[in-house]
Amino acid sequence: MSHTPVTRALFDEVMMPNYAPAPVIPVRGKGSRIWDQNEKEYIDFAGGIAVTSVGHSHPKLVATLKEQGEKLWHIANVMTNEPALRLAKKLTDATFADKVYFANSGGEANEAAFKLARRYAVDNFGEQKNEIIAFEQAFHGRTLFTVSVGGQPKYSAGFGPALEGITHLPYNDIAALEAAVSDKTCAIVMEPLQGEGGIIKSDPAFIQRARELCDEHDALLVIDEVQTGAGRLGTLYAYQQTNILPDILTTAKGLGNGFPVAAMLTTERVSKSLGVGTHGSTYGGNPLACSIAEAVIDIVNTPEVLAGVNAKFERFKAGLDAINARVPFCEEVRGKGLLIGCALNETYKGQAGKFLGAAQARGLLVLIAGPNVIRMAPSLLIPDADIDAGLAILEAAVRDIVEA
Numbered sequence: 001m002s003h004t005p006v007t008r009a010l011f012d013e014v015m016m017p018n019y020a021p022a023p024v025i026p027v028r029g030k031g032s033r034i035w036d037q038n039e040k041e042y043i044d045f046a047g048g049i050a051v052t053s054v055g056h057s058h059p060k061l062v063a064t065l066k067e068q069g070e071k072l073w074h075i076a077n078v079m080t081n082e083p084a085l086r087l088a089k090k091l092t093d094a095t096f097a098d099k100v101y102f103a104n105s106g107g108e109a110n111e112a113a114f115k116l117a118r119r120y121a122v123d124n125f126g127e128q129k130n131e132i133i134a135f136e137q138a139f140h141g142r143t144l145f146t147v148s149v150g151g152q153p154k155y156s157a158g159f160g161p162a163l164e165g166i167t168h169l170p171y172n173d174i175a176a177l178e179a180a181v182s183d184k185t186c187a188i189v190m191e192p193l194q195g196e197g198g199i200i201k202s203d204p205a206f207i208q209r210a211r212e213l214c215d216e217h218d219a220l221l222v223i224d225e226v227q228t229g230a231g232r233l234g235t236l237y238a239y240q241q242t243n244i245l246p247d248i249l250t251t252a253k254g255l256g257n258g259f260p261v262a263a264m265l266t267t268e269r270v271s272k273s274l275g276v277g278t279h280g281s282t283y284g285g286n287p288l289a290c291s292i293a294e295a296v297i298d299i300v301n302t303p304e305v306l307a308g309v310n311a312k313f314e315r316f317k318a319g320l321d322a323i324n325a326r327v328p329f330c331e332e333v334r335g336k337g338l339l340i341g342c343a344l345n346e347t348y349k350g351q352a353g354k355f356l357g358a359a360q361a362r363g364l365l366v367l368i369a370g371p372n373v374i375r376m377a378p379s380l381l382i383p384d385a386d387i388d389a390g391l392a393i394l395e396a397a398v399r400d401i402v403e404a
Ligand SMILES: *Cc1c(COP(=O)(O)O)cnc(C)c1O
Pocket: 104, 105, 106, 107, 108, 110, 139, 140, 141, 142, 191, 195, 196, 224, 225, 226, 227, 228, 252, 253
């Protein structure tokens, strides 16, 4: 073993420059608290970007990891395994879906979803039916297909031609959607609430109309719940708060609490287009990942935890509104469940990163969603005392900037 000191400076030496991590390095976590190399404590409102849904080092997940870790990690999809089957059964029992495909990340689950949507259209209606309708500011991952469907040009720029046959429309614009859907449309792809795009809720009438247009044109409605799923918005999946059913749903982030696992869910009818050999993944559905996701679902998918998510939203909202009344910094506190955004007011537009830095310096981890929105996505189990303590730190950080 070498004895290179592990410091933030080492990052710049040995890591690709595609990230710009914070100056400190976290080394452990418990619940909604994290400690860095210098034992400085942080309250975690970031949740590893809406991932650590039941908090750090949850005892049940640690036990599951150890137990499955001593049994079987990986066998590849030439054989099936017990944790994958149990998890698939739980996911289908709890949702619209009949069938599950496992992947390792949100981007991969979406890649599978978009491929399936095209394949289903080609199988059933012909080659000409391949157009995907997606939305501006949408985020679906970083593979070439998913950045092409995503609506943030900065993520697809510079990588050569994006995939063809994809149209981006303004989110929540029913008239634009009606004008764009045609018999060549194979799928409408949307997040039920745009996360990376700035914590923008979908209009119920917009999702409803998308469903109707899909039905009228034999297109599939693909709902990307990578960020909103696994209980984050107060139901196991966000579509369960609407009166529509998707044809395909993707889930990742909170599903594994940090262990890489993702799933694409669909109906029996649509699943037929992903026949033997059409798609696959070496790691997807491995027993270790699936055992952990199963434990996450067991913890999250209870009336108490889901009701708690909604109650904690109210606590955040009241606390943030109160801070904003004392030290005005945002024009709106928005979101749903434990996916919360503070949209900065005119004075601070473009400065979300500065608020993140000030909070971090004082011991609170938050996220941003673009330059104008401070985002919070803590553990669904965050204790009320940690919410209150974190909000007190946030107020101090806001004052650092506003009263500077
Ligand atoms: C994070 C995210 C993705 C990408 O997930 P990865 O695991 O980073 O590939 C896709 N869609 C949405 C809505 C996301 O928030």
